Amino acid sequence: MTAAANTNPGPLGPTDDETVQKELLRFLESRTRTSWLPDTDLFGDGGQSSLFAMELVVHLEKSFGISIRGANLRLENFRTVTVMTAMVRRLQQAAGAQHG
Amino acid sequence: MTSTPRPTERLVVLGAGVMGTGISTLALGHGVSVILVDTDPDQLARAEHGIADGLRLAQLMGRLPADTEPGTLLTTGSAQHVAGASAVIEAVTEDAALKARLLAEVSAAVRPGTLLISNTSSIPIDELADAVARPADLLGTHFMNPPSLIRTVEVVRGARTGDAAMAAVDDLLGALGRERVVVRDSPGFVTSRILHPMINTAARVVQQGTASVEAVDALMQGCLGHPTGPLRTADLIGIDNLVDSLLVLLERTGDESCRPCDLLLDKVRAGTLGRKSGAGFYTYEEDMR
Numbered sequence: 001m002t003a004a005a006n007t008n009p010g011p012l013g014p015t016d017d018e019t020v021q022k023e024l025l026r027f028l029e030s031r032t033r034t035s036w037l038p039d040t041d042l043f044g045d046g047g048q049s050s051l052f053a054m055e056l057v058v059h060l061e062k063s064f065g066i067s068i069r070g071a072n073l074r075l076e077n078f079r080t081v082t083v084m085t086a087m088v089r090r091l092q093q094a095a096g097a098q099h100g
Numbered sequence: 101m102t103s104t105p106r107p108t109e110r111l112v113v114l115g116a117g118v119m120g121t122g123i124s125t126l127a128l129g130h131g132v133s134v135i136l137v138d139t140d141p142d143q144l145a146r147a148e149h150g151i152a153d154g155l156r157l158a159q160l161m162g163r164l165p166a167d168t169e170p171g172t173l174l175t176t177g178s179a180q181h182v183a184g185a186s187a188v189i190e191a192v193t194e195d196a197a198l199k200a201r202l203l204a205e206v207s208a209a210v211r212p213g214t215l216l217i218s219n220t221s222s223i224p225i226d227e228l229a230d231a232v233a234r235p236a237d238l239l240g241t242h243f244m245n246p247p248s249l250i251r252t253v254e255v256v257r258g259a260r261t262g263d264a265a266m267a268a269v270d271d272l273l274g275a276l277g278r279e280r281v282v283v284r285d286s287p288g289f290v291t292s293r294i295l296h297p298m299i300n301t302a303a304r305v306v307q308q309g310t311a312s313v314e315a316v317d318a319l320m321q322g323c324l325g326h327p328t329g330p331l332r333t334a335d336l337i338g339i340d341n342l343v344d345s346l347l348v349l350l351e352r353t354g355d356e357s358c359r360p361c362d363l364l365l366d367k368v369r370a371g372t373l374g375r376k377s378g379a380g381f382y383t384y385e386e387d388m389r
Contacts, residue, residue, distance in 0.1 A: 033314075049327075049328055049332075050157065050160070050161050050249055051157070051246075051336075051375075053157075053160055053161070054153070054156065054157045054160060055384075057156065057160060073156060073159050073160050074160065074162065075160055075161055075162065078160075
């Protein structure tokens with residue numbers, strides 16, 4: 001994966017925090033058939049499996065045109081919608097600063 | 101004092117299906133190079149993607165050792181690489197005749213003393229030992245899927261398995277960061293003997309209309325602490341493989357609870373085999389098989 005992949009804004013185009021959060025809550029509800037609050041731990045007691053975490057990684061990369069690698073690829077970054085939103089925005093801004 | 105190479109020196113994995121792919125991922129993530137052999141080039145191509153995804157999953161879950169360069173993967177359709185192997189893990193379809201035939205070929209090609217492993221969920225090792233030149237070199241492992249996330253491995257010592265092979269598998273599993281539990285040889289050993297009839301019963305409960313797939317898994321998870329639920333586990337195992345294993349158990353134990361129920365057989369006929377085919381009891385996103 002090259003850095004150039006980060007310049008693709010993804011199907012949702014440039015986003016703000018609210019768009020990212022809304023999209024994540026929608027995705028979670030459709031995949032788990034449960035509604036989630038932005039700060040609920042998705043992987044806590046009786047929560048989602050590790051394979052679902054990987055599904056989230058792929059979904060975030062595809063939807064927001066980011067590449068989640070190296071130190072970012074940690075379960076801690078996927079625990080809640082709020083945490084994921086922050087990571088998506090950080091990676092988008094880093095890609096924008098690099099190439100924009 | 102011994103000239104026997106460490107089992108990790110030249111590890112060969114036979115069969116690039118779900119388990120061959122998963123075992124390769126585990127080894128590579130622990131810095132062990134792998135030669136992955138399969139006669140089907142499409143299967144090898146799928147395995148390469150599966151390994152890349154599996155390594156990311158293992159990293160995501162913090163299950164890879166720090167500061168370890170991944171091993172090198174070589175995929176090949178030719179079994180000629182087996183000759184120089186330091187250990188061979190056979191992970192082809194759960195079919196006793198097929199496994200026996202392949203192990204016989206491998207056993208004839210490797211140096212005496214080379215660790216031979218059959219990764220089987222149900223076939224007795226001593227039955228497979230009849231096919232090989234040196235039964236002392238052969239033992240069984242039953243890795244769970246995905247091997248890089250599940251720390252414990254069931255190790256099966258056949259009646260004729262030698263001490264050297266048991267020591268070699270300890271060395272191998274130690275290098276892969278796994279813990280092992282050694283059990284005696286028997287159809288389905290421990291895990292499949294208990295789990296497979298349970299999954300079959302879970303499917304039968306759905307078939308009878310007692311509860312939905314989701315309800316069965318929710319109860320087994322929420323009330324009984326099963327980590328994924330039996331039907332999600334079936335999807336992870338692969339329903340074709342599950343049915344093959346149930347038939348192995350039924351033939352060898354006569355236990356009717358191992359006779360695959362119609363719902364499982366229907367899913368195999370329809371090709372909805374679980375996660376690997378995109379749908380089984382549940383459906384999966386294309387990229388997440």
